[in-house]
Amino acid sequence: MNAVARLSNVSRIYPPRAGHAAVHALGPLSFELKAGEFFGVVGPSGCGKSTLLDVLAGLSAPSEGTVEFEGKPVAGTVPDGVGVVFQEDASFPWLTVEDNVAFGLRRLGTDPAEIRRRVDFAVGFMGLNDFRRAYPSQLSGGMRQRVCIARTLVLQPRLILLDEPFGALDQQTRLLMGDELLRLWRETSATVVLITHALDEANLLSDRIGVMSARPGRFIDVVETGWPRDRDSRLAERPDFGAVTSRLWSLLRTESMLALGQGAQAAE
Amino acid sequence: MSKAGWIRLVVLAAFFGAVEALCRTGVISPKLVIAPTAMVEAMVKLLGSGELNPDIRQTLSSVGIAMGLSVTGGFALGCVLYWLPPLRRTVDPFLAAYYSLPHFAFYPLLIVIFGLGALPLIVLATLFAMVAMIMATLSGLDRIPRVLIKTARMQRLSLPAEIWHIRLPAAAPHLFSGLKLAVTYSFIGVIAGEFILSTSGLGHQIAYAYDNFDNRTMYGLILLVLCIATAFNLLVFAYERRLARQRGQ
Amino acid sequence: MTAVRTLRGPLLLTLTLLVAWQVLHQWAGDTALTAPLPTLEHLWEMIGQKRFLPHLSETGLAFLQALVIAWAGGVGIGVLLGGHRLTGEVAEPILVGLYSLPKITLYPVILLLFGLGMSAKVAFGALHGIIPVALFTMNAVRNVNRTYLRAGRAMRLSPAQTGWHVLIPATLPEIFTGLRIGFSLTLLGTMLGELFASQRGLGFLLMTAIDLNDVQTILAIAVLISLFAVAANSILLAIDKRLHRGAAA
Numbered sequence: 001m002n003a004v005a006r007l008s009n010v011s012r013i014y015p016p017r018a019g020h021a022a023v024h025a026l027g028p029l030s031f032e033l034k035a036g037e038f039f040g041v042v043g044p045s046g047c048g049k050s051t052l053l054d055v056l057a058g059l060s061a062p063s064e065g066t067v068e069f070e071g072k073p074v075a076g077t078v079p080d081g082v083g084v085v086f087q088e089d090a091s092f093p094w095l096t097v098e099d100n101v102a103f104g105l106r107r108l109g110t111d112p113a114e115i116r117r118r119v120d121f122a123v124g125f126m127g128l129n130d131f132r133r134a135y136p137s138q139l140s141g142g143m144r145q146r147v148c149i150a151r152t153l154v155l156q157p158r159l160i161l162l163d164e165p166f167g168a169l170d171q172q173t174r175l176l177m178g179d180e181l182l183r184l185w186r187e188t189s190a191t192v193v194l195i196t197h198a199l200d201e202a203n204l205l206s207d208r209i210g211v212m213s214a215r216p217g218r219f220i221d222v223v224e225t226g227w228p229r230d231r232d233s234r235l236a237e238r239p240d241f242g243a244v245t246s247r248l249w250s251l252l253r254t255e256s257m258l259a260l261g262q263g264a265q266a267a268e
Numbered sequence: 269m270s271k272a273g274w275i276r277l278v279v280l281a282a283f284f285g286a287v288e289a290l291c292r293t294g295v296i297s298p299k300l301v302i303a304p305t306a307m308v309e310a311m312v313k314l315l316g317s318g319e320l321n322p323d324i325r326q327t328l329s330s331v332g333i334a335m336g337l338s339v340t341g342g343f344a345l346g347c348v349l350y351w352l353p354p355l356r357r358t359v360d361p362f363l364a365a366y367y368s369l370p371h372f373a374f375y376p377l378l379i380v381i382f383g384l385g386a387l388p389l390i391v392l393a394t395l396f397a398m399v400a401m402i403m404a405t406l407s408g409l410d411r412i413p414r415v416l417i418k419t420a421r422m423q424r425l426s427l428p429a430e431i432w433h434i435r436l437p438a439a440a441p442h443l444f445s446g447l448k449l450a451v452t453y454s455f456i457g458v459i460a461g462e463f464i465l466s467t468s469g470l471g472h473q474i475a476y477a478y479d480n481f482d483n484r485t486m487y488g489l490i491l492l493v494l495c496i497a498t499a500f501n502l503l504v505f506a507y508e509r510r511l512a513r514q515r516g517q
Numbered sequence: 518m519t520a521v522r523t524l525r526g527p528l529l530l531t532l533t534l535l536v537a538w539q540v541l542h543q544w545a546g547d548t549a550l551t552a553p554l555p556t557l558e559h560l561w562e563m564i565g566q567k568r569f570l571p572h573l574s575e576t577g578l579a580f581l582q583a584l585v586i587a588w589a590g591g592v593g594i595g596v597l598l599g600g601h602r603l604t605g606e607v608a609e610p611i612l613v614g615l616y617s618l619p620k621i622t623l624y625p626v627i628l629l630l631f632g633l634g635m636s637a638k639v640a641f642g643a644l645h646g647i648i649p650v651a652l653f654t655m656n657a658v659r660n661v662n663r664t665y666l667r668a669g670r671a672m673r674l675s676p677a678q679t680g681w682h683v684l685i686p687a688t689l690p691e692i693f694t695g696l697r698i699g700f701s702l703t704l705l706g707t708m709l710g711e712l713f714a715s716q717r718g719l720g721f722l723l724m725t726a727i728d729l730n731d732v733q734t735i736l737a738i739a740v741l742i743s744l745f746a747v748a749a750n751s752i753l754l755a756i757d758k759r760l761h762r763g764a765a766a
Contacts, residue, residue, distance in 0.1 A: 059421055077424070084422045088415040093515040094437040104423045107433065135514050152422075272606035279607060300629050358530050365750035367701045370708055370723065370742045381545065448617055455619035463621070464712055464724065471621075475713075478625040486625055493622045501617050 003032040004159055004191045005056060010065035011216065012051050024216040026051045028065060031210065031219060033159070033193065038185055040202035041195045042248060043212025044259030049195045050087075052217060053163045056193065057084050069159065083157030087164040091136040091144045091151075098123065098132045101150045115154075122150040125184065142166075142173045146180075153184065160185075162194045166201070174198070175233045178205055182232060199248045204235055211251045214258040221251055302487050310488030311495070320473060320489075327458060327470040328496070330386050334393035334454040339447055341394070342401025349402065350409045366399045371457075375465055389466065393457025397450040404446025408439030444508045448501055455497050527751070551733045560737035576718040579635055580707045583642025587703045588696055591647045595654020595695070605655055612655075616648045620706070624713060638710035638718070645706030646699040653695025657688040690760040697753040704746060 011027030026048035033039055043049050054060040055067060058074040067074040069082060078084070091100055101122055105115045123129060126146040136144050145165055152160065162181075166174045178201060185192050196202050202209050209223045225244055227235060235241055269277075284304050290296045291303035302310075314320055349356040371392060378388035416438055420430040436443075462471025470493055477486035535553050542552045551559075563569050598605040598612075624641060631637040665687055669679045711720020719738055726734040 057422065059418060078422050080424065082422075084418070086415045086418060088413065090413075090415045090419045092416070092434070092437065094440070094511070103433075107423060107425060107429055137515050155423075270606070272603060275603070276607045276610065280611070301626070358527070361527060361747060361751045361754060362530060364697075364754050365701065365743075365747040367705050369746055370720075370739050374739065375727065379549075381549070452617050452619055456621045459619060460621045460709060460712075463624070465727075474622065474625060478628070483629075490622050490626065494618060497617075497619050498614070501614075 002035055004035045004070060005033040006068040007031055007056065008066050008068075010055060010062040010067060012048070012055055012060070013063040026055070026217045027062075029218050030065075031222070033191055036189055036191055037207045038182075038192045038194070038205055040206030040209040041193065041212065042197065042199055042202045042209060042252065043217055044214050044252060044256040045197065046259055046262060047212045047215050047255070048217030049212060050163055052212075053084070053161050053193070053195055057082055057161050059084070081158040082161065083152035083155055083159070084161045085145070085148050085152055085163065085165045087167045089136070089141065089144050089148070089168075091147045093136050096133050096135055097128055097139070097147050100136070100147050101128075101154055103151060104155045118154045118156075122153045125153070125187075126150040126180070142169050142177065145169070145177070149181075149184070153188070156188070158190055160190050160192045162192065164195055164197065167197070174201065179232045181205060186229065199245050199252075200236065203241065203244045203248065204231075204233060209248065211248060212255075214255045215262055220255070223247060223251075298483060299481075302483050306484065307487040307491045310484045311491045314485065314488045314492065320470075323469050323473050324492075326386060326468055327462065327493075330390050330393065330458045330469070331451075331454045334390050334397060334457060335450055337390075337394045338397035338450045338454060339401050342398040342446065342450065343405050343443070345398070346402040346405025346409070350406055356406070363399055363403060371396055375461070386469075389458055389461040389469075392461050393454045396457035397453035400449035400453050401446040404442050404449065405439070408442030408446075409435065411442065412438040440511065441508070444504060444511075448504050451497065451500050451504070455493070459493065547732070548730075549732065551736055556733055556736045556740065559733045560740055563734070563737055564741075572718050572722050575635070576707070576711060576720065579638040579711070579718065580642060580704060582635075582639045583646065583703050583707050584700065586639065586643040587646030587650055587699050590643070591650025591695065591699055592654050592692065594647070594651040595692070596658055598651065599655040599658025602659075605659060609652075609655070612648055612652055616652065620644060621709060624710065627710075628713075633716065638707055638715065641710035642703045642707030645709075646703030649702060650692075650695045650699035653698070654688070654692050657691035657695070658684075660691075661687050690757075693753075693757055693760050697750070697757050700753060701746070701750065708742065 008030050009028045011029065012025050014023040014025055016022045029052070041049055041052065051060070055062050056074075058067070058069075058076060058078040061076040069079045072079065092103065095103065098119060102115050102119045105118060110118075123132060126149060128143070128146055128150060131139060131143065136147060139147070145168075149165070166177050169177065181192070181194075182205060184190075194202070194205055203225060204227075206225055207227070209225065210219045211221045211223060212218065213220045223244065287296070287301070288303050288305060291298065291301060291306070349359065375388065375392060378391050382388045382391055412435055416434055417430070420434045425433065458469070459471035459474075462469035463475045466472045470489055474486055474489045474493075477483070477489065538550070538553045542550045564573075598608050620641075623644075627637050627641050627644070631640050661684060665683050666679065669683045674682065708720050711718040712724055715721045715724070719742060723735060723738045725731075726738065
């Protein structure tokens, strides 16, 4: 399989600001995303997971190293074909569900009939049919996150980056959203990168899982899960499921304790 | 209507009823306050007679122009300050103290620059109202969630599209508060200017009626000004409510 | 180093204003705008004069009384409305409505009710300041995080301890913002009150100077009031920011 995106020796250093020393947040780090894979990223809090995603998406430029998407360098702007779903609620409160989902296509000046077709599909796919004319404030947190996913989906991205999109949701909803994400991934054949702090979630959803060190974040290992493509949350019942989660935790335990210490220092 | 709404109505009705009764029975002298119904009567009569139409027209057009200028200018300056943080830090203490500055002291200067008539009053009211809009614009832009800006970049929007489709709607609630304040401050600027420094306009007519112990005219005019200002505020408020309800706030 | 950085902005602003003043003076001439230096000399001279002092203390006293009424009254009303939900819901729209009225129109009414002199100025100043203080206090009290109160109960605090150690620190930053805005508006109200129908005070001196077209005195008084307003506001703003930083941490 060929690589969709490639990071070479990427690091990100935040320059010193009034009274604060420079922070080395990420890297140096190199890896390749295979076309069509579901890649999970786990790591201790504050290890630079979100920075990694920002750099990969082109939302911020790396301090050193290069990022490539489909063979072309990514330089400070989000390339066409990359969609991002954020941890925070990013639905537009002034637009209905339908208008939220259609937002990107309208900006591109897509043909109205085509917009209609794609919005119908995305809204249906994410189970939002009954809420087409609702405003985000009338929806639960999980529903709003679905709106954001649908809004990214209609743009038909070939690489979807998800930054803890279910972080604010309860466990049951997370499991269901995970299933939907897997369905979406299978049907669109897009490459997906999911950042999460939940080890079970990363295990369940991913083909490969990048395990990051404490700050500055680097991959200490990449774990292959070997799950079938056609999987869902019932995978957790398999006896070998727990072994992968345990493996992740044994890799992360020391790093997490290190990160806890860094957090205490930062709070001082 | 909600329970609180009903109670509010009763409280207001009781208040005006009590004032009415106290005035009608002579407990409150008509030399101080005239009965609310008499105020309404006086206002209707003034409007009907048409003798104050030129003053009404002059004041309202001055307020209208000042409002338009202060809202657009305040918004533009607010944006400039937002994009230039060092400039903003510099003028911040000035903006915070702005509404306790004695603006009317600069009136003679404005007369020299802009001549006599309505123009210096309009400039005065515009300068007075603009800072409220500047501050509302700044707080609106400050409070746009960062994730929405990131979303704009993810959607690969151009800067104008980002401003029009994301920053403006996200800042809209604050811009509306600014608009309402700008209305009030435009009124204050124009009316206060007319009180002390003008020979026409509603403010001057109110002061003239006060000087001549003509309480009927004075209260009629005061009620008229308050009604116009309130009507405009209610208009903005109704639109704001509609937006807010959509957003579930 | 930090002192230089924090002072650089205000110094730059002062310098800019002085240069702008000088340029305007060159352009408009002595009849409209006297130059900065002679004006400041004139101000110094005025402050030294014996007959200036009574006016200054008159204004200071009126402002101080109005401020005490606005702050104490506003906090009192705000705590009441914030603590009792229904009363708050009934009163809030009325307060917001009063806040957005151009209160300048009501000045003749205040004069009729309180007569010429100190009490009318105090009333007009307090009228401007009390509503924002009440609104900010109400919201501060209403939005106290209920978890803090539950935590207080879990720690078996007495009502007095809860008030002193939980409620006051939790509401202070927001209430202080109200006090700061109330300060500015009270000063505005008091000054407006002095401009019309007043026989003593800085506002009276200002009006007399405007009538006599004594530009140097006009500007000297304007500078004096502005200096006071900017200085007081900078201090209040600095405290405000500090309190909010504490609240955010």
